[in-house]
Amino acid sequence: MVTLAVIGAGLRGQSYARRALETGRAKVVAVAEPDPVRRRAMAEEHGVPAERVFADWRDLLARERLADAAIVATQDRMHREPAVRAAELGYDILLEKPMAHREDEARAIADAADRHGVLLAVCHVMRYTPYTAALKELIDGGRIGSVVNIQHLEQIGWWHQAHSFVRGNWRREDESAPMLLAKACHDLDWIAYVKGELPVRVSSFGALTHFRPEQRPEGATDSCLTCPVERDCAYSAKRIYLDCLGDPEKEFWPLSAVTGARTEEGVLAALADGPYGRCAYAGGNDVLDNQVVSMEFADGTNATCTVTAFAALEHRKTRIFGTRGSIEGDGVTLRVHDFLTDTVAVVETGAGADASAAAGHGGGDATMFDAFVDAIDKRDPSLVLTSGYESLATHRVVWAAERARHTGTVVALDSPT
Numbered sequence: 001m002v003t004l005a006v007i008g009a010g011l012r013g014q015s016y017a018r019r020a021l022e023t024g025r026a027k028v029v030a031v032a033e034p035d036p037v038r039r040r041a042m043a044e045e046h047g048v049p050a051e052r053v054f055a056d057w058r059d060l061l062a063r064e065r066l067a068d069a070a071i072v073a074t075q076d077r078m079h080r081e082p083a084v085r086a087a088e089l090g091y092d093i094l095l096e097k098p099m100a101h102r103e104d105e106a107r108a109i110a111d112a113a114d115r116h117g118v119l120l121a122v123c124h125v126m127r128y129t130p131y132t133a134a135l136k137e138l139i140d141g142g143r144i145g146s147v148v149n150i151q152h153l154e155q156i157g158w159w160h161q162a163h164s165f166v167r168g169n170w171r172r173e174d175e176s177a178p179m180l181l182a183k184a185c186h187d188l189d190w191i192a193y194v195k196g197e198l199p200v201r202v203s204s205f206g207a208l209t210h211f212r213p214e215q216r217p218e219g220a221t222d223s224c225l226t227c228p229v230e231r232d233c234a235y236s237a238k239r240i241y242l243d244c245l246g247d248p249e250k251e252f253w254p255l256s257a258v259t260g261a262r263t264e265e266g267v268l269a270a271l272a273d274g275p276y277g278r279c280a281y282a283g284g285n286d287v288l289d290n291q292v293v294s295m296e297f298a299d300g301t302n303a304t305c306t307v308t309a310f311a312a313l314e315h316r317k318t319r320i321f322g323t324r325g326s327i328e329g330d331g332v333t334l335r336v337h338d339f340l341t342d343t344v345a346v347v348e349t350g351a352g353a354d355a356s357a358a359a360g361h362g363g364g365d366a367t368m369f370d371a372f373v374d375a376i377d378k379r380d381p382s383l384v385l386t387s388g389y390e391s392l393a394t395h396r397v398v399w400a401a402e403r404a405r406h407t408g409t410v411v412a413l414d415s416p417t
Helices: 011-023 034-048 081-090 103-116 130-140 158-164 179-195 237-242 248-258 263-272 361-378 388-407
Strands: 002-007 025-034 069-072 090-093 120-122 147-155 201-207 290-298 300-308 317-322 327-330 335-339 343-348
Touching: 002 011, 002 081, 002 361, 011 025, 011 034, 011 069, 011 147, 011 248, 011 361, 025 034, 034 263, 081 090, 081 103, 090 361, 103 237, 103 388, 120 179, 120 343, 120 361, 120 388, 130 158, 130 179, 130 317, 130 327, 130 335, 130 361, 147 179, 147 201, 179 290, 179 300, 179 388, 201 388, 237 248, 237 263, 290 388
Parallel strands: 002 025, 002 069, 069 090, 090 120, 147 300
Antiparallel strands: 147 317, 201 290, 290 300, 317 327, 327 335, 335 343
């Protein structure tokens, strides 16, 4: 059985740890988490002895290696130090995306894993869904000829944007990362994976258009709990979080980020005391709420990725145009148009309809974690669909897009070294 040390027992760390319990093929034997409630809950759920429970990851990694692998699921800006130290100690590493908020830190992680000969798997869960597997098989099999254009849409979801990127941990670039990196490094990685190559030129446009003080409804106050227009606001914190009660998936996420309480009284108390009850227009957030990235490949073909807050939280939607046909997909079903016969075939991929993190990203979380455990168990890194350096290469596309957006230019991507 593969043993695991979990560094960061938030939503992502909990999700992977629970998959270990479900399968019985891996076991959490150590945990580091600064929040005492989460730390205690994970230790109890997984039977971790007190001497292997730590408030600080530095204390865990000051010991001799305690497990086969480390799950690094800290906040985005806290990835480099624990990941590099874990590599030095010989841990195989499952690293939550994004790798890091800067290229030099991401490269340091990839270099450390390479130098110490450990497996580094970055959590690009979209690569692992049954939907992606079916789509990749169609494209690689030549079903639509050569791919000429990809149009990809990432629907963050109106309440998810308010939860994570207006009120939550990812609301400011200087505290976390640009929205494109925090949310859509998945998507640019996925486009490159589906296309089978990296782009050579990138441009991007985006803005924080709506969640600004000047967009505040007339009469609104700084707290949703005292706001006279709260009932008419789509981004009401009371509605978003009270509606989670009684739904196990929504209680796991997003409610667990707000409070451990599962009563109306407890939720309202948390909203009164914490950031999640703030008006969505009160300010203090600066990450974008909509962005488009255009990519050109070496053969002259191209792709676009649109990321928007103003939609339902659903699976990504993609249209892929080839020389012999086209594919339209919604994360679950693929519609394949064959130009030769002018017919459309429908492919049901078996992916789950729920795209949320609480539901495991359409099967991607579970499949990715299982692949990581298999790769360790069988000592076969090829079972993981992206290496550290491959993940670094697609992260570089995100940073290039951000440079293009800030400078109003088209940015050429040099070959990674």
